[in-house]
Amino acid sequence: MTTHTPDTSPAEDTALQARNRRRRSQLLNHFIAYFGALVLLVPLNFITTPDRVWFIYPMVAWMAPLALHTAWAMGLFDKKR
Numbered sequence: 001m002t003t004h005t006p007d008t009s010p011a012e013d014t015a016l017q018a019r020n021r022r023r024r025s026q027l028l029n030h031f032i033a034y035f036g037a038l039v040l041l042v043p044l045n046f047i048t049t050p051d052r053v054w055f056i057y058p059m060v061a062w063m064a065p066l067a068l069h070t071a072w073a074m075g076l077f078d079k080k081r
Helices: 010-048 056-073
Strands: none
Touching: 010 056
């Protein structure tokens, strides 16, 4: 059962729900890529240069785009009606 606000029609609510599902799916793919890359980088770091920890740099650098993508998926950048 879908409920709609007085401002929106049921068709608009359905479109909004589809958009939100798509955004969550894209965000999940981003998280999978992030953690997948780290799963590869951490052992690579300790195998190739155990005396120098460098996997932190790509991990931290990727956090900002991931945070922005999360905010976008949550709708924080959407225009208010």
